[in-house]
Amino acid sequence: MKFKFDEQTLNMLENPWLRRQVETHLIFGPFSRHFGFGWIVVLFFAVNLASSISTSLKAIEIAGLLDKVLFFAVSLVFLKMSIYRQAAIGWWVTKIVLAFVCFLFLLAGLVGFFQHKPDAIHEVIIALIWFPILEFIPCLQQRQKMITTFRVLVTPVVLFFWHQTGTWYWNGFKI
Numbered sequence: 001m002k003f004k005f006d007e008q009t010l011n012m013l014e015n016p017w018l019r020r021q022v023e024t025h026l027i028f029g030p031f032s033r034h035f036g037f038g039w040i041v042v043l044f045f046a047v048n049l050a051s052s053i054s055t056s057l058k059a060i061e062i063a064g065l066l067d068k069v070l071f072f073a074v075s076l077v078f079l080k081m082s083i084y085r086q087a088a089i090g091w092w093v094t095k096i097v098l099a100f101v102c103f104l105f106l107l108a109g110l111v112g113f114f115q116h117k118p119d120a121i122h123e124v125i126i127a128l129i130w131f132p133i134l135e136f137i138p139c140l141q142q143r144q145k146m147i148t149t150f151r152v153l154v155t156p157v158v159l160f161f162w163h164q165t166g167t168w169y170w171n172g173f174k175i
Contacts, residue, residue, distance in 0.1 A: 013084075013085050013088040018088055019084070019088075020141065021091065021135065021141065021144070022084070022087050022088045022091045023084075024141070024144050024145070025091060025144055025145075026144065026145045026148040027148070028088075028090060028091045029087075031083070031086070031087040031090065032083060032084045032088070033083070034083075035083070036079065036083045036086050037086040037090040038075070038078040038086040039079070040090075041078055041086075041090070042075045042076060042079060045068070045071050045072040045075045046072060048068055048072075049065075049068045049069060049072050052064065052068055053065065095132045098130060098131075099131065099132050101130075102126075102127040102128075102130050102131040102132070103131075105123050105124075105126055105127035106123070106124060106127035106131070108123050109121070109122075109123030109124035109127060117167065118165040118166075118167060119162055122158055122162035122165065123162075125158050126155065126158055126159075126162075129151050129154055129155065129158070130151055130155075135147060
């Protein structure tokens, strides 16, 4: 049985607005023109699979290993798409995940304000900087690269001041 992509479903990725968004993006632009983003996905799942294989597998670990094999196999199917479509799907997934994570940061920051936590403002600022909304404003679409560059340059400054609040912990140890 051969897996076929539904062309009608994938044609929604050929929208001129989406093509402009993907091709002018700082990260996904080069992926859409030169290198398949699917290889990054395959590499991620291959490393994930390889890191979970050990010499002595228990029954419970075999179930988790089968899940990783399934995700690796699905990522190989992703390579059958055109390079642009791989980048477009990667762009969409990145924006959705980024919006979800930023929403959680924003929520945690707002709750932190009510709890009088010193790092609440930093969480809110990071969430507002990275929330994927600016690139959807029509007059700012051509400035995506500048927006991403601004985000990358401002984030370490905010993280530095966030670290200065003394609220960073990792595995119970203060960083």
